Amino acid sequence: MRVSLFVTCLADQIWPAAATGAVDVLRAVGCSVAFDERQVCCGQPAFNTGYRPEARRVARRLVEVLESSDADAIVSPSGSCTAMLHHYEQLFDDPGWQARARAVAQRTHELSCFLVNHLGVEDVGASFRGRLTWHDACHGLRDLGIKGEPRRLLRRVRGAELVELPLPSAETCCGFGGTFSVKYPEISVAILDEKVDAIERAGVDAVVSGDVSCLMQIGGRLSRRGSAVRALHLAEVLASRS
Amino acid sequence: MSFDQSARAALADGQLRGALRQATTLFGERRRAAMATLPDWEAARDRARAIKDETLLHLDRYLEEFTANAERAGARVHWARDAAEACAIIGDLAERRGARTVVKSKSMASEEIHLNAALARRGIEPVETDLGEYIIQLAGETPSHIVVPAIHKTKDQIGALFAVRLGIEPSGDVAVLTAAARQALRRRFAEADLGVSGVNFAVAETGTILILENEGNARLTTSLPRTHVALMGIEKVIPRFADLEVFLQLLPRSGTGQTLTAYQSLLTGAKRRPEDEGPAELHIVLLDNGRSRMLAAPVTRQSLACIRCGACLNACPVYRQIGGHAYGSVYPGPIGAVLTPQLFGMAKASHLPFASSLCGACRDVCPVKIDIPALLLHLRAEVVAQGAGQGRFVERLAFRVYAAVMARPRVYEWAMRIARVLHITPPLRAWTRWRDLRPLAPRSFREEWRAGLGRETDPSLARVPRARSG
Numbered sequence: 001m002r003v004s005l006f007v008t009c010l011a012d013q014i015w016p017a018a019a020t021g022a023v024d025v026l027r028a029v030g031c032s033v034a035f036d037e038r039q040v041c042c043g044q045p046a047f048n049t050g051y052r053p054e055a056r057r058v059a060r061r062l063v064e065v066l067e068s069s070d071a072d073a074i075v076s077p078s079g080s081c082t083a084m085l086h087h088y089e090q091l092f093d094d095p096g097w098q099a100r101a102r103a104v105a106q107r108t109h110e111l112s113c114f115l116v117n118h119l120g121v122e123d124v125g126a127s128f129r130g131r132l133t134w135h136d137a138c139h140g141l142r143d144l145g146i147k148g149e150p151r152r153l154l155r156r157v158r159g160a161e162l163v164e165l166p167l168p169s170a171e172t173c174c175g176f177g178g179t180f181s182v183k184y185p186e187i188s189v190a191i192l193d194e195k196v197d198a199i200e201r202a203g204v205d206a207v208v209s210g211d212v213s214c215l216m217q218i219g220g221r222l223s224r225r226g227s228a229v230r231a232l233h234l235a236e237v238l239a240s241r242s
Numbered sequence: 243m244s245f246d247q248s249a250r251a252a253l254a255d256g257q258l259r260g261a262l263r264q265a266t267t268l269f270g271e272r273r274r275a276a277m278a279t280l281p282d283w284e285a286a287r288d289r290a291r292a293i294k295d296e297t298l299l300h301l302d303r304y305l306e307e308f309t310a311n312a313e314r315a316g317a318r319v320h321w322a323r324d325a326a327e328a329c330a331i332i333g334d335l336a337e338r339r340g341a342r343t344v345v346k347s348k349s350m351a352s353e354e355i356h357l358n359a360a361l362a363r364r365g366i367e368p369v370e371t372d373l374g375e376y377i378i379q380l381a382g383e384t385p386s387h388i389v390v391p392a393i394h395k396t397k398d399q400i401g402a403l404f405a406v407r408l409g410i411e412p413s414g415d416v417a418v419l420t421a422a423a424r425q426a427l428r429r430r431f432a433e434a435d436l437g438v439s440g441v442n443f444a445v446a447e448t449g450t451i452l453i454l455e456n457e458g459n460a461r462l463t464t465s466l467p468r469t470h471v472a473l474m475g476i477e478k479v480i481p482r483f484a485d486l487e488v489f490l491q492l493l494p495r496s497g498t499g500q501t502l503t504a505y506q507s508l509l510t511g512a513k514r515r516p517e518d519e520g521p522a523e524l525h526i527v528l529l530d531n532g533r534s535r536m537l538a539a540p541v542t543r544q545s546l547a548c549i550r551c552g553a554c555l556n557a558c559p560v561y562r563q564i565g566g567h568a569y570g571s572v573y574p575g576p577i578g579a580v581l582t583p584q585l586f587g588m589a590k591a592s593h594l595p596f597a598s599s600l601c602g603a604c605r606d607v608c609p610v611k612i613d614i615p616a617l618l619l620h621l622r623a624e625v626v627a628q629g630a631g632q633g634r635f636v637e638r639l640a641f642r643v644y645a646a647v648m649a650r651p652r653v654y655e656w657a658m659r660i661a662r663v664l665h666i667t668p669p670l671r672a673w674t675r676w677r678d679l680r681p682l683a684p685r686s687f688r689e690e691w692r693a694g695l696g697r698e699t700d701p702s703l704a705r706v707p708r709a710r711s712g
Contacts, residue, residue, distance in 0.1 A: 007687050009648070013658055014680055016687040020695060032698055035691050041648040046641050048600060050622030054645035061649045090616065142602035168270060173559045177599025182672040184246075184597060189676040190253050190563040191599070220677030 001119065003031045004071035006108060008081040009041040010212040011233075018212055021235030022077040022111050028239075029121050039065045044084040047091055048178045059088055060097065066104045073118065074108040077235045079140020080211045082110045086143065110140060111235060112149040112210060127158035128240040130205035132232075134162065135195070135218060136171050137211035150210055150234050157237060169198035176217035189221065196221050199229055206230040208237055245593050248568035258394050262565050265393045266556040272499020273553060273607070279501055280491055289488045291610045294547035297480055298537060304446040304479045305528065311449030315511025317524040324531050329360035331527055332438065332471055336366050339469055341435035347453070347460035348372040349440025350388055350550055351473045351529055353572040354585070357438065368438075369430045371459040373423055380407045386566030386574065389497045389552035394565050427459070437463035437521070441474035442549070443489055444526075447482045450510040451526065454493065454503040461507055470521040472509075475529050477546035489549065492609035496551035532585040541620050545584060547610045548577055554604035554614060560597060569594065576604035580617040588621075588628060595621035658686060 003026050011019040023033050043058035062085075066074055076082045085108050088101035115121045132154060140146040154162045164170055175181065175191030182188075195218060199207050207222075207229060209215050219231030243251070252258055277283050297304050309319040322328035328351075336344055344361055346352060346368055358368040358379075370379040374391035378384065381403055385391030392400070397414045405412040410422045439460055443452040451472055453460045464470045480489070494500040512524040536542040555561045555575030566574030571582040571591065579598060583591040595618045604614040626634070647654050660666070662682045673679055685693070 009654075012687040013682055016683045016685065016690055019687040020690055023695060035688075035696060037688055037691070038651045040651050040654045041644075043648070046644060048619065048622070049637070049641065050595075050619070050624075050626035051638075051641040051645075052623045052626075054641045057645045058648040090619070138599070138601040138603075142606055168267070171603075173599050173601035173603065175559065175599055177601070180596065180599045182670060184249065184560075185672040185676060186253055187249055187560055187563055187597070188599070191559045192677075194559075216680050217677065220673070220679060223678045224676065 001031045001073065002071045003033050003114075004066070004069040004074045005033055005035045006039065006066060006074050006076035006078075006081070007035065008076060008078045008212070010216070011077055015212040015215065015233060018077045018233035018235045021233060021237075021239035022075065024239040025111070025115070025124050025126075025235055026075065029115065029119060029124055031119075034069065034071055036065050036069060042081045042084045043091070044081060045178055047084070047087065052091060055091055059091055059101070063088070063097070063100050063104050066108070067100060073114060074104070075111055075114045076108060077111050077233060078211050078213075079110045079137050079144055079146055080213060082108055083139040083143035110144055110146060110210065112153055113144065113146055116149040116152055122152045123156040124153065124238050126156075126238045126240050127160075128237050128242055129159040131161045131163055131203065132157075132206050132208050132237065133165055133199060133202050133204045134170065135165075135174065135199075135207050135209040135214055137209050137214045138173050140210050141171060146210065150208075153234070153238060154208065157240075159242075160237070163202050163204055165198045165202055169195065174214045174217045176213050178213070181217060188217075192217060192221050196225065196227070200227060204229060206232045206237075208232050208234055210234045243570075245568060245570060245597065248570065249564045249597075252564040252568050257396055257399070258565055259563065261394055261396050262562055265390065266562045269390070269499060269553075269556040273496060273556070274499075276495035276499040276501055280495065286488055286491055287609055287611050290492055290549075291547060293480055293485050293488065294610055295544075298477070298543050298546050301476065301479070301534075301537060304481055305476060307446040307481075308444050308449060308479050309528075311447065312444075312451075312511065312526055313449070315449045316514055317449065317511050317526050320525060320527045322527055322529050322531070325355035325529075328355045328473065328527055328529050328531070329357055331525075332357060332473065333360055333364050333366070335469065335471055335525055336361065336436050337364055339435055341366055341469075343430065343434045344368045344436045344438055345371050345431055345434040345463050345467065346375070346437070347439045347455065347463040348375055348391075349438065349473055350385075350572060351440055351475050352438060353385060354475075354531065355473075355529065357473070369427070369434070371427050371431070371457075371463055372455070373420065373457055373459075376423055376427065377403065380404075384567065384572065387552055387555055388550050388573065388575070388577075389555075394567065431462050431466050434463075434467045436469045436471060437465075437467040438471045438473060439464050441472050441478050441526075442493065443486060444474055444479045445481075445483050445486065446479050448510060450483065450508050452486060453507045453509070454490075454505070455507075456498070456500075456504040458505055461505055464507060464509060465520050468521055469523040469525070470509075470512075471525045471527060473527045473529060475531070476533050477548070493549050493551050496549075496553040496607065496609040536584050541616060542584060544612050545577075545580055545617060547612055548581070549610060550577075551609055553607040553609065557603040557607045559599065559601060559603065569597075576614045576618075577612070580614055580621060583621055583625075588625060592625045595619075595625060655686075655688070658682065662686075 007019045043055035046055035085105040175188040215231045320331045361368045377392040387393040441451045513520045561575040573581045579594040
């Protein structure tokens with residue numbers, strides 16, 4: 001299976017371990033991985049803040065890059081940016097661009113979905129010592145319906161114990177929300193603190209998620225609070241051989 | 243107070259946050275349990291939405307059908323373009339009947355048009371009879387939730403309020419407080435000259451209105467006084483009597499987690515023979531107040547599918563933290579953030595579409611599948627396109643630069659490289675005051691890729707992946 005990586009700008013610049021981890025895992029399960037260096041951002045920051053012409057400009061660029069790939073699938077270590085591709089139909093007014101966006105979105109999969117649903121793989125040969133909990137990133141959970149996939153992958157990681165946060169904590173937003181996190185920082189952090197409290201009460205070594213944006217938010221607060229709990233991307237855990 | 247200030251005040255109010263957390267969690271749990279009693283929740287949602295979509299596409303026709311059938315049954319139907327007209331219609335009706343006291347059952351539309359103030363200006367005393375609304379009225383406040391108006395108050399706060407306003411011994415006992423309210427309200431029912439109610443659904447086919455409630459106060463409001471005035475937004479109409487079935491399954495479950503409310507009053511026309519029950523006169527006021535504007539486009543039209551269950555408020559992480567008053571609108575929470583700018587104009591509410599993390603919990607719980615995040619995004623784009631709100635100059639510039647950089651990979655890469663070398667961090671005090679900011683990685687993914695990661699190895703050789711800490 002030939003896979004083209006849609007890295008996302010946050011993973012590229014801030015959390016490259018999510019992307020290198022994704023490459024390692026994909027190769028470990030027998031995929032060949034390509035990466036088109038012309039890709040940049042998906043346009044979500046502009047789209048979510050109401051700047052549609054700006055978002056369209058960036059989105060058109062990404063569609064051109066991704067559609068030029070002859071890979072069997074496009075895979076991304078982000079549910080949020082993958083979901084953004086599905087929103088392109090909402091963003092574009094032009095039917096031609098809508099069709100091109102739809103075609104790209106259909107070929108693009110979030111990492112855990114791709115592994116479990118398309119390759120039928122749950123055990124990627126990873127080992128990681130510690131208690132983990134999973135944070136459902138909102139766009140993955142609610143836009144793409146990702147729920148069981150990452151949990152099934154994590155349960156097969158040798159040495160790892162998956163602990164669920166009590167409802168509704170696991171499924172509650174971390175309060176990031178893109179520019180929301182800086183437009184309304186107090187509200188964002190109030191939401192975040194409920195999440196971080198639940199994580200700390202769970203007595204885990206790490207909180208794992210499928211989106212760098214949530215990890216920046218949760219990890220940033222954990223470290224500010226002096227917590228020993230680490231924030232890790234799913235791909236980091238799946239690529240781990242410790 | 244601005245939204246920012248009110249939100250900050252709410253966040254600093256421990257009692258408020260405790261009350262909110264407890265109530266919204268409880269309602270969420272009850273809703274989930276009630277949902278499970280319905281064999282096919284998803285199918286019910288789809289059916290309900292299809293009925294709403296059909297109605298909204300032909301709203302003019304269904305409203306005329308409803309009007310004709312309601313009037314045939316003896317009701318009088320009034321059309322109000324806006325809040326002022328609706329208040330004038332109801333005020334005139336009350337005045338002409340020499341009313342001094344008006345009892346009211348729960349009606350968000352009456353809150354929307356500020357009916358109580360309008361009646362008071364004419365020297366008519368409005369008395370709220372829904373327990374939550376009564377508490378709010380005694381406290382001189384406004385509702386902070388669509389279904390649970392006093393959700394922000396604790397039992398002890400209500401006990402203290404009743405002690406002052408009703409002259410009872412301070413108590414935190416719900417039974418004692420409820421009995422005190424009931425006793426006070428019975429007197430007011432007896433002396434009321436006119437009753438004002440809301441409407442949950444209006445059936446075009448029969449001219450019937452349906453009112454759901456749990457306390458029996460709506461039944462008294464609509465049957466004891468000689469005149470009953472029912473106020474409804476024009477979106478409350480549904481085509482057929484049989485359509486009620488699906489909405490009766492969805493609304494109580496979504497709103498209060500009940501399989502059915504304690505009372506369902508189906509009212510068709512006024513009493514015609516002396517031996518009939520009910521009020522001598524029934525007036526139904528159809529309120530537009532900005533609603534027909536939303537019909538134009540599918541994305542905004544879906545706002546009118548709302549059945550006011552309040553489930554999106556209980557599920558919203560923002561609402562759960564700051565409560566309803568911070569929104570500064572009769573309609574708070576996610577649905578309020580989309581209704582308020584559409585009903586009352588963007589100028590007053592351009593900030594509300596941004597007061598959301600777009601998590602989508604509201605869309606998940608909505609019994610009629612309103613895509614609230616899509617509406618929020620649509621309204622955000624409108625705000626930016628209209629140049630509404632303040633302080634957008636820097637933001638506009640930032641996104642222009644963003645688009646210019648992000649559409650050009652080479653520029654992007656150089657910009658990031660420079661930022662990395664010079665350790666440039668964005669001026670994000672709003673972030674760093676509470677959270678550590680993860681710095682740019684020493685090496686970007688694309689640099690790692692070029693430095694060797696990109697050299698495809700035979701998968702069977704199984705390179706040892708590197709574990710990197712977070």
